[in-house]
Amino acid sequence: MQTGENEQALRKIIDFTRLLSIAILIIHFYLRCYHTFYKLKLTHEVVDHILLPLSKTTAFNTMLFAKLSALLLLVVSLMGSKGKRDEKIRAKTIVTYCVTGLLIYFFSSYLISWPWLYMGATSFGYLLFMTGGGLLFRMLKLRLGGDIFNKENETFPQEERLLENEYSINLPAKYQLKGKERDSWINIINPFRGTLIGGSPGAGKSYFIIRHIITQHIRKGFAMLIYDFKYDDLSRIAYNALRQYGGRSFYVINFEKIMHRSNPLEPETMLDITDAMEAARTVMLGLNREWIKKQGDFFVESPINFVTALIWFLKKYKAGKYCTLPHVIELSLVDYKELFAVLSSEPEIEVLINPFISAWRNEAYEQLEGQIASAKISLARLSSPQLYYVLSGNDFSLDINNPDEPKVVCLANNPQKSQVYGAVLSLYVNRINKLVNRKNQQKCSLIFDEFPTIYFNGIDNLIATARSNKVAVTLAVQDYSQLKKDYGREQAEVIMNIVGNIVCGQVTGDTAKQLSERFGKINQQKESVSINSSDTSVSRSTQLDYAIPGSKIAALSSGEFVGMVADDPGNKISLKTFHCEIQNDHDAIQQETAGYSEIPFPSAVTSSQVILNYQRIKEDVKILVDDIVDSL
Incomplete structure (x- = not known):
């Protein structure tokens, strides 16, 4: 004592x-x-x-x-x-x-x-x-200056086992534990619970993660949809992996260098008018991203209802002979008198077009223009011969996970024209979403690079319900603020919170703070010293503090990632959180990339074919209108 x-x-x-x-x-x-x-x-x-x-x-x-x-x-x-x-x-x-x-x-x-x-x-x-x-015996040995950034205190055990199954994504990595470097694995054993990949430009999302998701899932027999924002970065990886493992057809939707054609409004796939309404909403919100935050407003819902009526009319007319987006665009440009006469011939859309006809009959032209002009102006931006050509063909169906004919489909975008192309590609994504989320289909992987550049209505519902149908969704974003800007705060929060697997590189601000709170706290040793004129006292304590602080997430190097994975009842993972550096064999990847084959063009498409198709669609609409007007 x-x-x-x-x-x-x-x-x-x-x-x-x-x-x-x-x-x-x-x-x-x-x-x-x-x-x-x-x-x-x-x-x-x-x-x-x-x-x-x-x-x-x-x-x-x-x-x-x-x-x-x-x-x-x-x-x-x-x-x-x-x-x-x-x-x-x-x-x-x-x-x-x-x-x-x-x-x-x-x-x-x-x-x-x-x-x-x-x-x-x-x-x-x-x-x-x-x-x-x-x-x-008077020397005071303190650790206060030895670990300035508290790196050693913030290390924690991570999963070192390789846990692999027929669906998993496995990434080799290295991590630090109490000053020692150890080998580990990032085991995304249940990708059907959704995967969110974050990181600022240059963090290594594509090079360290997405390329491995593509190659590993193709090797394991997945059907696949790839949204390739910077074509053909991801498409080349998928094509060459498919050449090695085979078993699926390969298609590319590209509006600049035409390769394959597909009609996202196939009449056989639209079972009721709600499908037409979702397609219309996807296109209009994709063309007018600011409308996403104003859904429910009169001058937002009116154009959507107008486009819905056009789509459903073409679906019902002659068993959907002219049910394509180019025909919808051309039909919207018809004079009001003839247009309303045509649309009135279809009883199922009477409720949708009644407000427009009333405004026209009452000569409320300003209101009518406010309701319809925004739809016509937006759709007019899609009036391109190349877009018409791709959207009016049927080289393949969009049920990519059909067990009888599984496919790997790449949707090519161009950063310089992303707003226009993104709206049309959003329509493809919307229709594919409806077709893949069904029972008794082949396992399927949906990969979206730079996800905020397209509008995916119902992405949260897909992640929540598609797990039982073996649909794995991977979303790549740069930052939570980017997602919030393009999808609205509520939708962004749902997406962030609903995914089971998160892999994130360098991010800052609210994103880093949210992730730090999600990863939780660990016991850390704290040391303090008190010095006075007669004595020096040292106190050491253990307290809970953030395992990965937001400042550390903001300072991650390229290839260094933090995150948390989800497990399943048959394969429990106790160490779900990780902070590690993913190990890529750079020489092997460089050698593999150098040996890649270019994606072949199935057949040469001449400019005259594109122009003739463009003129044919305009003529189809003219014939349609004349046929109905003459019969009245």
């Missing part, structure tokens, strides 16, 4: 031990240099009677034993001593004092022929060692 009496008794014991050490050294000097003391008449009969018999004992019969005895007692006294601890004392100073003192202390034996010099050197070495020892 640290009471005053105990501390005083301890101090007396320490003082006695040190005094005994000095006494042994003095007796050693008296016995070894007795003739010198005798000549100087510094001896006494009583002292000689007491001390001379000691020269025959083990401790004094040799010079080494005497010095070792004195030194041992000195060390014991130093160990029990207390002094004000000081963080300014350096180990180098202590070593210098102790080593120099020991050398002089023991090598002074060679000076025994000069007794006074011997005693002086030995005493000097003894004092040097005592000074160094005193500094040693």
